[in-house]
Amino acid sequence: MSGINIGVLAVQGDVAENVMATKMAIEDLGMDGIVTEVKTPEQIEDLDGLVIPGGESTVIGTLSLVNGSLKKIKEKIASGMPVFGICAGMIMLSKKAKDRVVGEMDQPLLDYLDVRIERNTFGRQKDSFESEISMEKIGISKFQGVFIRAPSIIETGKDVEIISKFNEKIIAVKQGNILGTSFHPELTGDISLHKYFVGLVKAKH
Numbered sequence: 630m631s632g633i634n635i636g637v638l639a640v641q642g643d644v645a646e647n648v649m650a651t652k653m654a655i656e657d658l659g660m661d662g663i664v665t666e667v668k669t670p671e672q673i674e675d676l677d678g679l680v681i682p683g684g685e686s687t688v689i690g691t692l693s694l695v696n697g698s699l700k701k702i703k704e705k706i707a708s709g710m711p712v713f714g715i716c717a718g719m720i721m722l723s724k725k726a727k728d729r730v731v732g733e734m735d736q737p738l739l740d741y742l743d744v745r746i747e748r749n750t751f752g753r754q755k756d757s758f759e760s761e762i763s764m765e766k767i768g769i770s771k772f773q774g775v776f777i778r779a780p781s782i783i784e785t786g787k788d789v790e791i792i793s794k795f796n797e798k799i800i801a802v803k804q805g806n807i808l809g810t811s812f813h814p815e816l817t818g819d820i821s822l823h824k825y826f827v828g829l830v831k832a833k834h
């Protein structure tokens with residue numbers, strides 16, 4: 630069997646950091662695989678897994694809609710491709726998102742992860758913070774959560790597993806092959822969560 634091919638959606642946001650963390654995860658697991666920045670539907674078609682980085686979800690959504698990659702990502706998720714949405718990436722995966730300040734938003738979403746999200750739950754850029762969190766359910770007992778204009782999950786559907794909470798707020802979830810976090814693992818130097826995701830991709834490969 631050939632190596633795995635993981636893409637990092639390179640529209641906007643923390644792309645390079647996620648390419649690096651995913652490459653390190655593959656290497657650390659002793660696996661054969663490549664990680665590439667992807668933008669177009671053609672590049673997304675060939676992937677075994679996709680990371681959607683944090684950034685600004687309205688920008689990522691609108692640009693992906695315009696160039697046709699949103700539709701292609703939806704098709705790939707429907708066919709079972711594992712996907713890891715980080716912060717804005719998790720917002721992109723959701724069925725419904727509102728903003729803490731602005732309220733209901735009509736922004737392009739992938740409409741897969743059965744959750745309702747509140748954007749900017751923890752405040753603005755200046756309210757960014759770090760805190761130790763835990764994800765026992767997926768075997769990670771200690772992790773440094775980096776929260777930057779981070780969302781939280783305010784409602785979950787029946788197929789959604791809650792992986793972590795911080796101050797009573799849901800900050801990490803899993804639904805089948807879809808993984809989402811409010812925080813930014815690629816900014817910590819700890820690749821355990823990226824390794825977990827690569828494991829999902831491998832299992833599906």
Ligand SMILES: NC(=O)CC[C@H](N)C(=O)O
Nearest residue numbers: 683684685686716717778
């Ligand atoms: N760090 C991030 O990805 C922030 C997400 C951003 N607040 C949004 O709503 O899209």
